Amino acid sequence: MKSRNLAYKVLFDIEKNQNYSNMAINKHFKDCNLDNRDRGFATEIIYGVVENKIYLDYIIDKLSKIKSNKLNLKVKILLRMGIYQILFLDSVSDYAAVNETVNLTKKLDNRSAGFVNAVLRNVIRQKEDIGEVKIKDTVDNLATKYSYNKWIVRNWISNFGREFTEDLLEANTERPSIYLRVNTLKTTRDELIKLLEEQEVNCEKVPFMDEAIKVNNLKNIENNELYKKGLFTVQDISSMLVGKILNPQKDTKVLDVCSAPGGKTTHIATLMENSGQVVSRDIFEHKIKLIQNSVNRLGLKNIDVQLFDALNLDKDSIDKFDSVLADVPCSGLGIIKRKPEIKYKEKEEIKDLPKLQKQILQNAAKYVKVGGTLIYSTCTIQDDENIEVVESFLQSNKRFQLEKIENINIDLENEDKGYLKIYPNVHGMDGFFIAKLKRVR
Numbered sequence: 275m276k277s278r279n280l281a282y283k284v285l286f287d288i289e290k291n292q293n294y295s296n297m298a299i300n301k302h303f304k305d306c307n308l309d310n311r312d313r314g315f316a317t318e319i320i321y322g323v324v325e326n327k328i329y330l331d332y333i334i335d336k337l338s339k340i341k342s343n344k345l346n347l348k349v350k351i352l353l354r355m356g357i358y359q360i361l362f363l364d365s366v367s368d369y370a371a372v373n374e375t376v377n378l379t380k381k382l383d384n385r386s387a388g389f390v391n392a393v394l395r396n397v398i399r400q401k402e403d404i405g406e407v408k409i410k411d412t413v414d415n416l417a418t419k420y421s422y423n424k425w426i427v428r429n430w431i432s433n434f435g436r437e438f439t440e441d442l443l444e445a446n447t448e449r450p451s452i453y454l455r456v457n458t459l460k461t462t463r464d465e466l467i468k469l470l471e472e473q474e475v476n477c478e479k480v481p482f483m484d485e486a487i488k489v490n491n492l493k494n495i496e497n498n499e500l501y502k503k504g505l506f507t508v509q510d511i512s513s514m515l516v517g518k519i520l521n522p523q524k525d526t527k528v529l530d531v532c533s534a535p536g537g538k539t540t541h542i543a544t545l546m547e548n549s550g551q552v553v554s555r556d557i558f559e560h561k562i563k564l565i566q567n568s569v570n571r572l573g574l575k576n577i578d579v580q581l582f583d584a585l586n587l588d589k590d591s592i593d594k595f596d597s598v599l600a601d602v603p604c605s606g607l608g609i610i611k612r613k614p615e616i617k618y619k620e621k622e623e624i625k626d627l628p629k630l631q632k633q634i635l636q637n638a639a640k641y642v643k644v645g646g647t648l649i650y651s652t653c654t655i656q657d658d659e660n661i662e663v664v665e666s667f668l669q670s671n672k673r674f675q676l677e678k679i680e681n682i683n684i685d686l687e688n689e690d691k692g693y694l695k696i697y698p699n700v701h702g703m704d705g706f707f708i709a710k711l712k713r714v715r
């Protein structure tokens with residue numbers, strides 16, 4: 275009951291305040307005194323409900339006299355939770371799913387308990403055939419089955435084709451893997467694996483990324499002693515590739531214009547073995563603090579964290595940096611597995627991003643020395659935020675050229691051309707775009 279109560283609170287917060295699930299989870303889990311198992315169960319319900327929201331409402335609409343858009347928020351969340359447990363969680367008996375949900379309803383909205391009970395019992399009675407989405411229109415069908423805003427499915431089918439889109443939608447339902455980046459200034463991969471295995475954490479070396487470890491049962495990371503000592507950072511492989519492709523040399527100057535929370539910046543500073551200087555900027559004060567915390571935890575001495583808007587031109591930095599990274603704000607459509615609410619973004623919300631991305635890239639380019647490197651990256655798979663931004667930049671910046679990416683072997687089709695398009699269904703990692711540009715004159 276306790277974990278369901280907690281899951282309900284988090285889900286209510288997410289819906290009511292349009293909060294991201296990971297942030298709402300952090301906020302509500304901080305002060306709760308549940309053990310790891312109960313937290314795990316609550317997390318499973320939260321992510322499951324968020325990821326399947328449209329589908330769960332479709333089931334409600336099939337079985338309830340009151341349609342989901344007419345239900346009050348409390349009852350809608352309770353029904354989604356109950357239906358999710360019945361249809362998706364083999365570890366929960368139907369009886370427990372109904373009973374616990376009805377008990378919770380009694381506490382939160384007593385007069386709706388009978389209604390919730392009736393709908394959930396209906397789900398159980400029709401469990402065998404209720405689950406299938408019977409909508410003829412392909413976009414509508416897939417958008418309901420996988421719970422996406424329809425424009426995304428339409429856009430993907432038109433850009434990638436139906437087969438690829440279905441593959442991508444399916445890949446995005448998998449639980450994301452957790453990867454650690456070893457802090458090579460403090461330990462080695464083998465040493466860290468030994469220490470993690472002493473804590474009974476299952477570790478796997480990532481063959482093509484020499485500082486990466488895949489872990490599959492590391493819980494409560496922020497309170498882990500090895501984490502507190504700064505022996506590792508949590509970072510996806512795609513994100514680590516950015517640092518690898520930038521390939522910073524010792525004693526050089528690197529500028530990261532959009533650097534919070536600091537994953538790539540700290541990687542770059544580590545690759546430079548605490549030499550040279552990395553200037554790490556972001557527009558948000560609270561995010562600047564996150565970078566500084568990581569810098570301190572990891573024992574990095576070569577990072578200068580600065581509050582600065584990348585849309586403004588910093589005249590003092592023109593032509594001063596060997597490498598510049600523009601890891602720009604984007605739609606995030608490559609990391610749906612980690613942030614499922616991205617599936618519900620409106621097209622309107624992201625329509626101005628390419629313009630913003632171009633402006634940030636234009637400014638970032640001005641800080642690169644002749645012969646220096648400019649990296650443009652996003653965690654999205656949308657061409658209009660990726661290759662099209664780079665192509666439009668190159669048209670008006672003849673001093674830059676795309677440069678062949680060496681020694682990566684992830685996207686063989688494009689690496690020679692100077693960029694990488696990474697898709698979760700093709701490459702088994704976060705969807706990313708990384709372009710490497712060189713200032714040639």
Ligand SMILES: C[S@@+](CC[C@H](N)C(=O)[O-])C[C@H]1O[C@@H](n2cnc3c(N)ncnc32)[C@H](O)[C@@H]1O
Binds near residue numbers: 555584
């Ligand atoms: C994709 S995230 C960067 C992730 C970061 N590079 C990392 O690896 O941890 C984009 C960042 O850009 C920042 N941002 C958004 N608009 C900005 C602007 N005008 N100037 C500087 N930073 C900005 C956001 O606060 C956000 O932290």
